[in-house]
Each structure stands twice: as structure tokens, then as C-alpha cells.
Amino acid sequence: MQRILLLLTLLIILTCSFTAVAHAQTQSEYVAIAFNDKLVHFPDAMPEVVKGVTYLPVRFFAEAMGARVEYNAANETVRIDSGSQHVLIDIPHKKITTADGVTTSFPLFMKKNRLMVPFRFIGETFGYDVSYTPHGPIARAKDSRARLTDEEVYSANKQIILAEKAKLPDKIAYVTFDDGPNQYTAQILDTLARYEAKATFFMLKGGIDNYPAQVKRMAQSGHGLALHGVTHNASQIYASPWAVVNEMEACNAALTRVTGLRTNMVRVPYGSKPWMTQSYRDALVNAGYRMWDWTVDSYDSRSINPHPDDIVQEVADQTAGQTAPVILLHDRQATLEALPRILQHLQQKKYELRPLQGSMKPHNFWNDRR
Template sequence: MKLRRRMMMTAAAALLIAIGALLPITHKNSGTAWSSGTSERAAGAARPHTEEPAARASASALASGKAEAAQPVVYLTFDDGPSKWTPQVLDILAKERVKATFFVLGQEAERREQTVKRIVREGHALGNHTYNHRYDALYRDFEGFWRQARQTDAILERIAGKPVSLLRAPGGTYGNFDAHYFELLEQAGYRIADWNVDSGDSKRRNVPASEIVKTVKAGKLSREVTVLLHDGTGHGESVKALPAIIAYYKAKGYRFAVLDGEAKLVTFRIGPDKWQRTWTEAALARAEQLVGQRSGAWRPLRDWLRDKGTVAWDALRKEAVVRVGGETLRLVPGEDKHVRVYGALHTGGGSLAFRLVGERIFVAAA
């Protein structure tokens, strides 16, 4: 059965998992590169994946024309809003000339549409944080998560006037997402973002601002830092802590940015499943059907090749070999998380786009 085959992955498929999540390219000629989308994951690890810490940018580097390239970057992210505190957060960000990313709840966005519009108008990024943040509804089965994500999609697109692909799982992905959650959501085009510095502002009620600042300062100074903060109900202390947090990263030589398409997203490694879901073949087929409604033309490579040709993994060369008629296409993943395409397929004058989602290659014909 398809599910059984998928769960009993070969060594070659396991290699593809380690490559990364979402690597989009458009193929027209040989030598086209796939650019990396999200960070790699390995099942069973008990900590988030972050990059190795880089040396702090020197004063001379910051003063040179290469300052932005040399400068480390911090992404301030706010979950669970908008609330009555969000306008105060926006006021501080405007005063400090700092941009941030807001992962909003659908039900709160409906209540505070003008605040969501202000977030977008002032140049901040908007992300989907599901509709109501209720763990049981989100993680007992994939369809529950999917319904809330899609409901929030519609709300945010109506308010912001454009689709939102950035998504953060309530509570983070560790222990909540299994491999199928990652694969299905990435297949649908979502960009999943966790964090590598937790401010600790939600570990209990009314965490004082001084403790929040101290916790942030104790976080690792990586080359790219994604800070978890909250602007939802009950987080007035987070607002009080924000100016000191901004001052801290400015003093360390960081620039501030939003989690846009250029940002390298942090995702946690897959951990033990808190929810003990059972994926039957029927449940997986249903989930893939739902995802297909959003992902459009993207199809698993093997499905696309059915009645057209074949694909095989060459373990010696570490490449996927696609054969259609007398034509051959080689998909070569590199250690730098890029994949190059060699050869060509006749597509009637159109082009092919490829991407990796979890352990599988997807293709879209244009």
C-alpha cells in the first residue's frame, strides 16, 4: 500500500529528507539551480535546528559598503494577536524604525481588522497562526489543522488584499507536527516558521518585563535570530520589554527584518508525537486531496510520471534519474542544499518546475 511504502523509506529517500524542505526552480535548460527554502529536519532529535553562531559584525564591516551582507539579522515575531496591545507594539516599532512579523489568529483578525491593515500598511509581515489556537482541534488529526489554516487564509487575504503563505504552528512544530504534517503543508505552499530564541513571555501568566528581557539576552547569538514574542491578550509585559529587546540587538550589531521570501526560516526537528495520530491510507489520501485544492498544479513526481516514464534514485551518484521515452533528466542534490538539473524533457514547448517537499520531489508543468 502507498502509505506502507512511504513509511518504509529506503536509504535514498532518507537522504532526500536531510536535504531540506522546499527547493523551487524553473527548468528550461541544463545546469539550473534549486534554491533552498526551509531548514533541514531529522526525525527523533530533541532540539530545534539553528545555524552555527557567526562572529559578531565588526564596526569596520558595518561602516563599509558591505555592511548589510556582513551584518547579522534578527527577526522579531509576535504570536496570538492582534489584541489591544498590538497598536502599542506597532507604535514602538515605528519609533525604532524596526520591522517585525505578526502571526495572527483568524478569530482575532476578524475582531480587529483595522489593526491587521495597519500591520500590512506599515511594512510588517503577516503570518497565519490558525484560527483559534486550540491544540486538540489542531493536532488530533490533520484535517482539523487544515480547516483552521484555510479559514484564516481566507480572512487574512480578504483583509490584507493578498494571500499569506507564512505559517506558524501554535506551540511550535516540535511534538505537534509529524512528517506528514510537514510534507502536506509544504506541498500546499505554506512556509513554516518556528524560532530559535524564546523570550519566555508565555511560559506562565504575567511574566515580568525584566524577566523577558533577561531570557532574550540569554539566547544564542546566531547569524540569524528569530525571536518568539507575543502580542495577544495578557501580554502587556511583552510590550514593556520590547524597547529593551530592540536596544539589545542594535547594540550587538544586528539589523531587523521580516520573514519574507528571502529569509531562511527556522523549523524544529521532528520530535516524539504528543498526539499519537494514526495515519491510515484512506486518511492520507483524503489529506492529499484537500492539499491539492490549494497547491494547484504541483504533483508528486512519481504521480506525474505515471504513464509517461520512470524515476529512480542512483545511490552511487546520489541523484534522481528521470526517463521519459528516450530522454533523461538528472536531478542532483548538493551538500549546499541546492539541486542542479541536467538534461531536458520534451514538454511541448512549456517548462517544468521542481521542488522538494519532505522526502519527495514535486513537479509542475507550465
């Protein structure tokens, strides 16, 4: 029994640490890596910039430095040795310890089965000068053997860099579902999984209470978890600023009971205009929430029996020309039928399909970006 518990715990630790940042990268997150005068080649997972920090697959960079890399499967650690320096990377605990015994935490993540580590920290730990040039951009580690300037490294490799960057999508679409979860949500999640797409669910408290398994599945699959209130009744939820906050708090409490998580993302029923005037928005912001509307309305909730073809067409028409559309859909039959074609269309148009995140500045009809 204890052994099963231990295995379960380990599984949870591994799952939690690896699902968090699993997403495909866009062009704005591209970065080339140079070691002295040469570009480092990465055969599968590419380096990327996450919140201003360059991460790269540690193995290929370590090899470029001429370092030795050892993976210890028993305790999930990677040790890199070069000269008198070494680092020990503890993957489950996301910590790196240097030869002098100093341990630092980093948001390490896996990408295409490669361990992604912060480039600057590794480069400087092993005694290299680390520089960054916006051309490319290129992040470079160098020592006295380097002959070229950063600009010359870029010029010499410009064609390769442009070709690699062009392989990445340059647009993101945020697919969102309101009013669930309900009897359609399981199949919506199946479809999203089939297209490796992430979405965001603005959920009602009743749905969370009635379909906890689907809510857990959303959380485990890396979809965005968000709130849509309790009553979905304009005369009740907009009765006062506090009524809005109270509904979102009750909805959040239901989410926490099911997943252990809280969210700060809300979408108020029927959209935030005209009801969410200044005092309403202030109350929501003061309670820690960020209010989202949409930039694309699929009109899938405008009639009792919408046609899937019309939903697909609306999304295609309205999305055209937008680089970061927020697309309004609902958990219902016609939308479920339209969904494969919506996702195919967006992917053909080179949109990366990602969840909204609590750290993002919200888009809403009031341009209130708090």
C-alpha cells in the same frame, strides 16, 4: 470626485511600489561600484545586491558616465541621455524603455529618496562592459579608457571599501509576535515604528477579524504577515493533517478579506514538536505553506504574569552568538513593556530588524526546510 479618485489611485500605486523593498542593508548586500578606473561615490543611499542583482542610485552613476539626467515630476519618469543612447525610467510602473523602444520590467525601488536601478542593465545599455569581482565585491562598468584590471581597482581602493562595508550591520534578527492581534497590538506597532524595526505577526483568525485596522497597518508598514490558525487548541488543530491545513486556510481567508493579501508563512500553536510529524508537514507543504518555529524563546508566555525584565534578559542571553535569530514574542502586556529594551538591545548589538519573508526557507524544529 474623479480627481480625488485619481489622486487616491496614484497614492496607492506610489505607496505599493515603494514600501516593498524598503529595508536597511547588511554587509552581505554590500557592493562597490567602479566606472573605468575609479570608484563611484554615493553620498547617501548605497548600492546593494538584491537577490543577486546589483542596484544603484541611478543619478550618481549617470553622472559618473557623463550622462544627462532629467526627472519629470508630472509622470514620475527619469530620462538619462548619453551620446546616441537614452533610457526612460517609468518609476510607478517599474519599467525601463531604451532608445530602440524596447521596454523591460524591473523591481525598481526607492532608498533614502534615491531611485535604485539595475546596474548591469544601465551599464550595458550605454555600451559599457560590465564585470563583477568578488573582491570587495566590486561591480564595474568600463570601456577602452580603462587602464587597470578589476583586481587593481580593488587593491587601489581597498581601504575605502573595507571602511564603507564596516558601517553596515552584519546580522539580522527576526522579531516575531504570536497570538494577536489584540488590544496590545496598536502599541506594539507604535513601538516598532519608533525604532524603525520590522517584525512578523503570526496571527489568529479571531484577532484578524476583531482588529482589522491593525492588520492593515502591519501590511502598510512592511511587517511580515503570517498565520497561527483558528482555535489555538491542540486537541482540535492537531486532530488530523487536514485540521491543521483547514485552520490555516481559514486564517488566510480572513487575512485576505482584510488586506487583499495571502501569506505562505505559518507557525503552529505551541511549536511544531511533537505534533507536526511527517504526514502533517506533508499536508501543510502540499497546501503551499512554509512552517516556522523559533530559535529564541523569550518565555513571555510561560507564566500568567511574566516580568518584563526577565523577557529582556532571555532575549539577550539566547540571541548572543546567533547571526539570524528568530525571536518568539507574544502580543501581551509584559512583552509590550519589554519591547523598547529588546529592540534597543538588538540594535546595539548591530542586528538589522527585518520581517520574515515568504521566499525564505523556513526554520523549524524538524529541520524541514521545504
